[in-house]
Amino acid sequence: MPVDPFVFQARPPQRVVFGKGRVDRVSEEAVHLGIRRAIVLSTPEQADHANAIAGLLGEHCGAVFSHARMHTPVDVTEQAMAIVRTEGIDGTVAIGGGSTTGLGKAIAYRTDLPQIAVPTTYAGSEMTDILGETADGSKKTLRDPKVVPETVIYDVALTLALPAGLSVTSGMNAIAHAVEALYAPDGNPVVSLLAEEGIRSFAAAIPAIPADPANEGARADALYGAWLCGIALASTSMALHHKLCHVLGGSFDLPHAETHTVILPHAVAYNAEAARPAMERIARALGADAAAQGLFDLAAGAGAPTSLRELGMHADALDRAADIAVANPYSNPRPIERDAIRALLDDAWHGRRPATA
Ligand code: NAD
Numbered sequence: 001m002p003v004d005p006f007v008f009q010a011r012p013p014q015r016v017v018f019g020k021g022r023v024d025r026v027s028e029e030a031v032h033l034g035i036r037r038a039i040v041l042s043t044p045e046q047a048d049h050a051n052a053i054a055g056l057l058g059e060h061c062g063a064v065f066s067h068a069r070m071h072t073p074v075d076v077t078e079q080a081m082a083i084v085r086t087e088g089i090d091g092t093v094a095i096g097g098g099s100t101t102g103l104g105k106a107i108a109y110r111t112d113l114p115q116i117a118v119p120t121t122y123a124g125s126e127m128t129d130i131l132g133e134t135a136d137g138s139k140k141t142l143r144d145p146k147v148v149p150e151t152v153i154y155d156v157a158l159t160l161a162l163p164a165g166l167s168v169t170s171g172m173n174a175i176a177h178a179v180e181a182l183y184a185p186d187g188n189p190v191v192s193l194l195a196e197e198g199i200r201s202f203a204a205a206i207p208a209i210p211a212d213p214a215n216e217g218a219r220a221d222a223l224y225g226a227w228l229c230g231i232a233l234a235s236t237s238m239a240l241h242h243k244l245c246h247v248l249g250g251s252f253d254l255p256h257a258e259t260h261t262v263i264l265p266h267a268v269a270y271n272a273e274a275a276r277p278a279m280e281r282i283a284r285a286l287g288a289d290a291a292a293q294g295l296f297d298l299a300a301g302a303g304a305p306t307s308l309r310e311l312g313m314h315a316d317a318l319d320r321a322a323d324i325a326v327a328n329p330y331s332n333p334r335p336i337e338r339d340a341i342r343a344l345l346d347d348a349w350h351g352r353r354p355a356t357a
Helices: 022-032 044-060 074-086 098-111 164-182 189-211 216-235 240-252 256-274 276-286 291-301 315-326 338-350
Strands: 015-018 038-041 061-065 091-096 115-119 130-135 138-143 151-154
Touching: 015 022, 015 216, 022 044, 022 091, 022 115, 022 151, 038 044, 038 074, 038 098, 044 061, 044 091, 061 074, 074 098, 074 130, 091 098, 098 115, 098 130, 151 216, 164 189, 164 216, 164 240, 164 256, 164 276, 164 291, 189 216, 189 276, 189 291, 240 256, 240 315, 240 338, 256 276, 256 291, 256 338, 276 291, 315 338
Parallel strands: 015 151, 038 061, 038 091, 091 115, 115 151
Antiparallel strands: 130 138
Protein backbone atom coordinates (compact mmCIF):
# COMPACT_ATOMS: atom_id res chain seq x y z
CA MET A 1 0.00 0.00 0.00
CA PRO A 2 1.37 3.50 -0.82
CA VAL A 3 2.40 5.62 2.17
CA ASP A 4 0.01 8.52 2.70
CA PRO A 5 1.44 12.02 3.27
CA PHE A 6 2.14 12.75 6.94
CA VAL A 7 3.84 15.09 9.41
CA PHE A 8 6.01 13.54 12.15
CA GLN A 9 6.64 15.71 15.20
CA ALA A 10 9.48 14.46 17.45
CA ARG A 11 8.51 14.46 21.11
CA PRO A 12 10.39 16.22 23.94
CA PRO A 13 13.34 14.19 25.32
CA GLN A 14 12.17 11.74 27.96
CA ARG A 15 14.02 8.95 29.75
CA VAL A 16 12.14 5.66 30.19
CA VAL A 17 13.45 3.01 32.57
CA PHE A 18 11.51 -0.27 32.26
CA GLY A 19 11.72 -3.52 34.21
CA LYS A 20 10.94 -5.44 37.36
CA GLY A 21 12.55 -3.88 40.44
CA ARG A 22 13.68 -0.75 38.55
CA VAL A 23 12.18 1.56 41.18
CA ASP A 24 15.28 0.67 43.23
CA ARG A 25 17.11 3.10 40.94
CA VAL A 26 14.93 6.07 41.85
CA SER A 27 17.70 7.74 43.84
CA GLU A 28 20.19 7.49 40.93
CA GLU A 29 17.51 8.79 38.58
CA ALA A 30 16.87 11.76 40.89
CA VAL A 31 20.59 12.59 40.95
CA HIS A 32 20.66 12.28 37.15
CA LEU A 33 18.04 15.07 37.03
CA GLY A 34 19.88 17.17 39.62
CA ILE A 35 17.17 16.64 42.27
CA ARG A 36 18.50 16.99 45.83
CA ARG A 37 15.21 17.30 47.78
CA ALA A 38 12.23 15.58 46.16
CA ILE A 39 8.60 15.64 47.20
CA VAL A 40 7.11 12.14 46.87
CA LEU A 41 3.45 12.16 45.78
CA SER A 42 0.70 9.52 46.00
CA THR A 43 -2.99 9.05 46.78
CA PRO A 44 -3.94 8.15 50.39
CA GLU A 45 -4.46 4.54 49.23
CA GLN A 46 -0.83 4.30 48.06
CA ALA A 47 0.82 6.02 51.04
CA ASP A 48 2.81 2.80 51.65
CA HIS A 49 4.22 2.97 48.13
CA ALA A 50 5.17 6.64 48.72
CA ASN A 51 6.90 5.86 52.02
CA ALA A 52 8.84 3.03 50.38
CA ILE A 53 10.05 5.45 47.68
CA ALA A 54 10.96 7.99 50.36
CA GLY A 55 13.11 5.28 51.97
CA LEU A 56 14.82 4.54 48.66
CA LEU A 57 15.51 8.25 48.10
CA GLY A 58 17.03 8.63 51.58
CA GLU A 59 18.68 12.04 51.92
CA HIS A 60 17.18 13.06 48.54
CA CYS A 61 13.65 12.99 49.99
CA GLY A 62 12.43 16.33 51.37
CA ALA A 63 8.73 15.52 51.93
CA VAL A 64 5.95 12.99 51.33
CA PHE A 65 2.50 14.20 50.28
CA SER A 66 -0.14 11.44 50.03
CA HIS A 67 -3.26 13.46 49.24
CA ALA A 68 -3.47 13.25 45.43
CA ARG A 69 -7.05 12.93 44.17
CA MET A 70 -8.88 12.17 40.93
CA HIS A 71 -9.10 15.06 38.40
CA THR A 72 -6.26 17.09 40.01
CA PRO A 73 -8.23 19.52 42.22
CA VAL A 74 -6.42 22.88 42.36
CA ASP A 75 -6.85 23.17 46.15
CA VAL A 76 -4.88 19.90 46.61
CA THR A 77 -2.15 21.20 44.27
CA GLU A 78 -1.97 24.37 46.37
CA GLN A 79 -1.45 22.34 49.56
CA ALA A 80 1.42 20.50 47.86
CA MET A 81 2.83 23.78 46.51
CA ALA A 82 3.00 25.19 50.06
CA ILE A 83 5.26 22.26 51.02
CA VAL A 84 7.34 22.71 47.85
CA ARG A 85 8.03 26.32 48.83
CA THR A 86 8.66 25.84 52.56
CA GLU A 87 10.76 22.66 52.28
CA GLY A 88 13.10 23.81 49.50
CA ILE A 89 11.83 21.09 47.15
CA ASP A 90 13.62 20.89 43.78
CA GLY A 91 11.86 17.96 42.07
CA THR A 92 8.87 15.58 42.25
CA VAL A 93 8.49 11.80 42.32
CA ALA A 94 4.88 10.73 41.62
CA ILE A 95 3.98 7.10 42.32
CA GLY A 96 0.52 5.95 41.26
CA GLY A 97 -2.03 6.22 38.48
CA GLY A 98 -3.17 9.18 36.39
CA SER A 99 -4.42 11.05 39.46
CA THR A 100 -1.01 11.16 41.12
CA THR A 101 0.86 11.77 37.87
CA GLY A 102 -1.53 14.70 37.37
CA LEU A 103 -0.46 16.26 40.68
CA GLY A 104 3.23 16.01 39.70
CA LYS A 105 2.39 17.66 36.38
CA ALA A 106 0.42 20.43 38.11
CA ILE A 107 3.45 21.22 40.31
CA ALA A 108 5.75 21.19 37.25
CA TYR A 109 3.34 23.50 35.42
CA ARG A 110 3.69 26.06 38.23
CA THR A 111 7.42 25.64 38.91
CA ASP A 112 9.06 23.84 35.95
CA LEU A 113 10.70 21.50 38.50
CA PRO A 114 11.97 18.15 37.10
CA GLN A 115 9.63 15.18 37.54
CA ILE A 116 10.02 11.45 37.92
CA ALA A 117 6.80 9.48 37.29
CA VAL A 118 6.41 5.92 38.55
CA PRO A 119 3.13 4.76 36.96
CA THR A 120 1.20 1.93 38.63
CA THR A 121 -1.84 1.85 36.31
CA TYR A 122 -2.05 1.81 32.52
CA ALA A 123 -3.63 5.29 32.03
CA GLY A 124 -0.59 6.68 30.16
CA SER A 125 -0.63 10.24 31.54
CA GLU A 126 3.15 10.04 32.19
CA MET A 127 3.83 10.18 28.44
CA THR A 128 1.70 13.22 27.64
CA ASP A 129 1.93 17.00 27.78
CA ILE A 130 -1.73 17.11 28.86
CA LEU A 131 -2.85 18.38 32.28
CA GLY A 132 -6.49 18.43 33.37
CA GLU A 133 -7.21 20.46 36.52
CA THR A 134 -10.46 20.92 38.45
CA ALA A 135 -11.56 24.09 40.22
CA ASP A 136 -15.08 25.15 41.28
CA GLY A 137 -16.54 21.94 39.86
CA SER A 138 -15.25 22.40 36.31
CA LYS A 139 -12.28 20.64 34.66
CA LYS A 140 -9.97 22.56 32.34
CA THR A 141 -7.39 20.85 30.14
CA LEU A 142 -4.17 22.40 28.89
CA ARG A 143 -1.15 21.20 26.91
CA ASP A 144 2.35 22.37 27.83
CA PRO A 145 5.73 20.66 27.25
CA LYS A 146 6.68 21.72 30.82
CA VAL A 147 4.36 19.08 32.28
CA VAL A 148 5.97 16.08 30.53
CA PRO A 149 7.85 14.06 33.19
CA GLU A 150 11.60 14.02 32.45
CA THR A 151 11.99 10.42 33.67
CA VAL A 152 9.49 7.56 33.83
CA ILE A 153 10.19 4.37 35.76
CA TYR A 154 7.94 1.47 34.74
CA ASP A 155 8.37 -1.18 37.44
CA VAL A 156 6.31 -4.31 36.85
CA ALA A 157 6.57 -5.30 40.53
CA LEU A 158 4.54 -2.22 41.56
CA THR A 159 1.63 -3.26 39.35
CA LEU A 160 1.18 -6.79 40.73
CA ALA A 161 -1.21 -5.52 43.43
CA LEU A 162 -3.34 -3.44 41.03
CA PRO A 163 -6.78 -5.03 41.54
CA ALA A 164 -7.81 -7.26 38.61
CA GLY A 165 -10.93 -5.20 37.83
CA LEU A 166 -9.03 -1.91 37.65
CA SER A 167 -6.26 -3.62 35.66
CA VAL A 168 -8.75 -4.63 32.96
CA THR A 169 -10.55 -1.27 32.76
CA SER A 170 -7.27 0.67 32.91
CA GLY A 171 -5.99 -1.52 30.07
CA MET A 172 -9.11 -0.81 28.00
CA ASN A 173 -8.59 2.92 28.75
CA ALA A 174 -5.07 2.59 27.30
CA ILE A 175 -6.30 0.68 24.24
CA ALA A 176 -8.74 3.55 23.60
CA HIS A 177 -5.79 5.93 23.15
CA ALA A 178 -4.21 3.61 20.57
CA VAL A 179 -7.51 3.04 18.75
CA GLU A 180 -8.15 6.75 18.25
CA ALA A 181 -4.50 7.37 17.29
CA LEU A 182 -4.98 4.88 14.42
CA TYR A 183 -7.65 7.06 12.79
CA ALA A 184 -6.46 10.49 14.00
CA PRO A 185 -6.12 13.20 11.32
CA ASP A 186 -2.63 13.98 12.69
CA GLY A 187 -1.50 10.34 12.88
CA ASN A 188 1.62 9.06 11.14
CA PRO A 189 3.13 5.65 10.29
CA VAL A 190 5.39 5.55 13.36
CA VAL A 191 2.57 6.24 15.81
CA SER A 192 0.43 3.63 14.04
CA LEU A 193 3.13 1.01 14.62
CA LEU A 194 3.28 1.89 18.31
CA ALA A 195 -0.51 1.92 18.62
CA GLU A 196 -0.98 -1.46 16.98
CA GLU A 197 1.74 -3.01 19.13
CA GLY A 198 0.19 -1.43 22.24
CA ILE A 199 -3.19 -3.04 21.46
CA ARG A 200 -1.47 -6.37 20.77
CA SER A 201 0.27 -6.25 24.17
CA PHE A 202 -3.02 -5.65 25.99
CA ALA A 203 -4.84 -8.31 23.95
CA ALA A 204 -2.35 -10.78 25.45
CA ALA A 205 -2.37 -9.32 28.97
CA ILE A 206 -6.05 -8.57 29.65
CA PRO A 207 -7.35 -12.16 29.53
CA ALA A 208 -4.41 -13.41 31.63
CA ILE A 209 -4.47 -10.89 34.52
CA PRO A 210 -7.86 -11.77 36.12
CA ALA A 211 -6.89 -15.45 36.08
CA ASP A 212 -3.63 -14.67 37.91
CA PRO A 213 -3.07 -10.99 38.90
CA ALA A 214 0.53 -11.78 39.93
CA ASN A 215 1.41 -13.18 36.46
CA GLU A 216 4.59 -11.18 35.84
CA GLY A 217 4.68 -11.87 32.09
CA ALA A 218 1.15 -10.55 31.62
CA ARG A 219 1.89 -7.56 33.87
CA ALA A 220 5.00 -6.74 31.82
CA ASP A 221 2.97 -6.95 28.57
CA ALA A 222 0.38 -4.59 30.06
CA LEU A 223 2.90 -2.05 31.32
CA TYR A 224 4.75 -2.11 27.99
CA GLY A 225 1.40 -1.61 26.25
CA ALA A 226 0.64 1.31 28.58
CA TRP A 227 3.85 3.02 27.50
CA LEU A 228 3.11 2.55 23.79
CA CYS A 229 -0.54 3.63 24.11
CA GLY A 230 0.55 6.65 26.18
CA ILE A 231 2.84 7.77 23.35
CA ALA A 232 -0.05 7.31 20.90
CA LEU A 233 -2.25 9.55 23.10
CA ALA A 234 0.51 12.16 23.38
CA SER A 235 1.16 12.25 19.63
CA THR A 236 -2.32 12.61 18.15
CA SER A 237 -5.73 14.25 18.57
CA MET A 238 -8.48 12.12 20.06
CA ALA A 239 -11.97 11.81 18.54
CA LEU A 240 -15.55 10.67 19.29
CA HIS A 241 -14.67 8.04 21.89
CA HIS A 242 -12.76 10.50 24.09
CA LYS A 243 -15.42 13.18 23.60
CA LEU A 244 -18.12 10.81 24.86
CA CYS A 245 -16.01 9.74 27.85
CA HIS A 246 -15.31 13.38 28.76
CA VAL A 247 -19.03 14.14 28.62
CA LEU A 248 -19.97 11.10 30.73
CA GLY A 249 -17.19 11.70 33.25
CA GLY A 250 -17.50 15.49 33.40
CA SER A 251 -21.28 15.97 33.34
CA PHE A 252 -22.50 12.67 34.83
CA ASP A 253 -19.62 11.83 37.16
CA LEU A 254 -19.11 8.32 35.77
CA PRO A 255 -15.82 6.58 36.70
CA HIS A 256 -12.92 7.19 34.25
CA ALA A 257 -11.52 3.79 33.24
CA GLU A 258 -14.87 1.93 33.43
CA THR A 259 -16.53 4.49 31.18
CA HIS A 260 -13.77 4.07 28.58
CA THR A 261 -14.28 0.31 28.77
CA VAL A 262 -18.03 0.50 28.14
CA ILE A 263 -17.95 3.13 25.38
CA LEU A 264 -14.98 1.95 23.30
CA PRO A 265 -16.63 -0.91 21.32
CA HIS A 266 -19.58 1.36 20.46
CA ALA A 267 -17.45 4.34 19.39
CA VAL A 268 -15.42 1.96 17.20
CA ALA A 269 -18.61 0.47 15.70
CA TYR A 270 -19.79 4.04 14.93
CA ASN A 271 -16.55 4.73 13.02
CA ALA A 272 -16.10 1.27 11.46
CA GLU A 273 -17.12 2.12 7.89
CA ALA A 274 -15.36 5.51 7.89
CA ALA A 275 -11.95 4.25 9.07
CA ARG A 276 -11.46 0.83 7.49
CA PRO A 277 -7.61 0.68 7.50
CA ALA A 278 -7.58 1.49 11.24
CA MET A 279 -10.24 -1.17 11.88
CA GLU A 280 -8.13 -3.78 10.09
CA ARG A 281 -5.13 -2.95 12.25
CA ILE A 282 -7.19 -3.05 15.47
CA ALA A 283 -8.74 -6.41 14.54
CA ARG A 284 -5.32 -7.81 13.59
CA ALA A 285 -3.82 -6.68 16.90
CA LEU A 286 -6.71 -8.25 18.82
CA GLY A 287 -6.61 -11.46 16.80
CA ALA A 288 -10.35 -10.89 16.12
CA ASP A 289 -12.50 -10.89 12.99
CA ALA A 290 -13.69 -7.31 13.56
CA ALA A 291 -12.51 -4.40 15.73
CA ALA A 292 -15.67 -3.39 17.62
CA GLN A 293 -16.78 -6.93 18.44
CA GLY A 294 -13.21 -7.92 19.35
CA LEU A 295 -12.96 -5.05 21.84
CA PHE A 296 -16.35 -5.91 23.38
CA ASP A 297 -15.36 -9.58 23.75
CA LEU A 298 -11.96 -8.69 25.25
CA ALA A 299 -13.56 -6.59 28.01
CA ALA A 300 -16.56 -8.85 28.64
CA GLY A 301 -14.39 -11.97 28.68
CA ALA A 302 -12.24 -10.43 31.42
CA GLY A 303 -15.31 -9.64 33.55
CA ALA A 304 -15.31 -5.86 32.98
CA PRO A 305 -18.54 -3.82 33.04
CA THR A 306 -20.14 -3.59 29.59
CA SER A 307 -23.06 -1.22 30.21
CA LEU A 308 -23.57 2.37 31.36
CA ARG A 309 -26.45 1.03 33.44
CA GLU A 310 -23.96 -0.95 35.57
CA LEU A 311 -21.96 2.26 36.09
CA GLY A 312 -25.01 3.90 37.67
CA MET A 313 -26.19 6.08 34.78
CA HIS A 314 -29.94 6.69 34.54
CA ALA A 315 -31.61 5.97 31.18
CA ASP A 316 -33.35 9.37 31.27
CA ALA A 317 -29.94 11.10 31.19
CA LEU A 318 -29.07 9.71 27.72
CA ASP A 319 -30.84 12.48 25.78
CA ARG A 320 -28.92 15.19 27.62
CA ALA A 321 -25.64 13.25 27.17
CA ALA A 322 -26.29 13.06 23.41
CA ASP A 323 -27.02 16.81 23.27
CA ILE A 324 -23.78 17.69 25.08
CA ALA A 325 -21.75 15.25 22.98
CA VAL A 326 -22.84 16.77 19.67
CA ALA A 327 -22.17 20.36 20.80
CA ASN A 328 -18.56 21.31 19.92
CA PRO A 329 -17.68 17.83 18.60
CA TYR A 330 -14.05 16.71 18.18
CA SER A 331 -12.94 15.91 14.65
CA ASN A 332 -13.98 12.32 13.84
CA PRO A 333 -13.76 9.96 10.83
CA ARG A 334 -17.57 9.73 10.55
CA PRO A 335 -19.61 12.93 10.84
CA ILE A 336 -21.30 13.35 14.23
CA GLU A 337 -25.07 12.86 13.86
CA ARG A 338 -27.26 13.39 16.90
CA ASP A 339 -29.66 10.47 16.29
CA ALA A 340 -26.83 8.04 15.65
CA ILE A 341 -25.01 9.21 18.81
CA ARG A 342 -28.22 8.75 20.81
CA ALA A 343 -28.50 5.20 19.41
CA LEU A 344 -24.84 4.54 20.29
CA LEU A 345 -25.50 5.64 23.87
CA ASP A 346 -28.57 3.40 24.02
CA ASP A 347 -26.47 0.40 22.95
CA ALA A 348 -23.84 1.31 25.54
CA TRP A 349 -26.45 1.77 28.26
CA HIS A 350 -27.88 -1.69 27.64
CA GLY A 351 -24.43 -3.25 27.13
CA ARG A 352 -25.32 -4.75 23.74
CA ARG A 353 -22.53 -6.43 21.76
CA PRO A 354 -22.05 -4.26 18.63
CA ALA A 355 -23.84 -5.76 15.62
CA THR A 356 -21.62 -7.17 12.88
CA ALA A 357 -21.75 -5.21 9.62
P1 NAD B 1 -6.17 6.71 39.58
O1 NAD B 1 -4.83 7.30 39.47
O2 NAD B 1 -7.28 7.61 40.03
O3 NAD B 1 -6.09 5.43 40.53
C1 NAD B 1 -7.27 4.80 41.00
C2 NAD B 1 -7.00 4.19 42.39
O4 NAD B 1 -6.16 3.05 42.27
C3 NAD B 1 -6.27 5.17 43.33
O5 NAD B 1 -6.78 5.00 44.62
C4 NAD B 1 -4.83 4.66 43.26
O6 NAD B 1 -4.08 5.00 44.38
C5 NAD B 1 -5.04 3.16 43.13
N1 NAD B 1 -3.90 2.45 42.53
C6 NAD B 1 -3.20 2.85 41.45
N2 NAD B 1 -2.25 1.94 41.17
C7 NAD B 1 -2.33 0.96 42.09
C8 NAD B 1 -1.61 -0.25 42.31
N3 NAD B 1 -0.64 -0.66 41.48
N4 NAD B 1 -1.96 -1.02 43.36
C9 NAD B 1 -2.99 -0.64 44.16
N5 NAD B 1 -3.72 0.48 43.99
C10 NAD B 1 -3.40 1.28 42.96
O7 NAD B 1 -6.66 6.02 38.21
P2 NAD B 1 -6.16 6.18 36.69
O8 NAD B 1 -7.21 5.53 35.88
O9 NAD B 1 -4.74 5.74 36.53
O10 NAD B 1 -6.15 7.75 36.43
C11 NAD B 1 -7.33 8.46 36.15
C12 NAD B 1 -7.04 9.95 36.10
O11 NAD B 1 -5.94 10.20 35.23
C13 NAD B 1 -8.21 10.76 35.57
O12 NAD B 1 -8.31 11.96 36.30
C14 NAD B 1 -7.81 11.05 34.13
O13 NAD B 1 -8.42 12.21 33.63
C15 NAD B 1 -6.32 11.18 34.26
N6 NAD B 1 -5.60 10.89 32.99
C16 NAD B 1 -4.86 11.91 32.47
C17 NAD B 1 -4.14 11.72 31.29
C18 NAD B 1 -3.32 12.84 30.72
O14 NAD B 1 -2.65 12.65 29.71
N7 NAD B 1 -3.31 13.99 31.34
C19 NAD B 1 -4.17 10.46 30.65
C20 NAD B 1 -4.92 9.43 31.22
C21 NAD B 1 -5.63 9.66 32.41
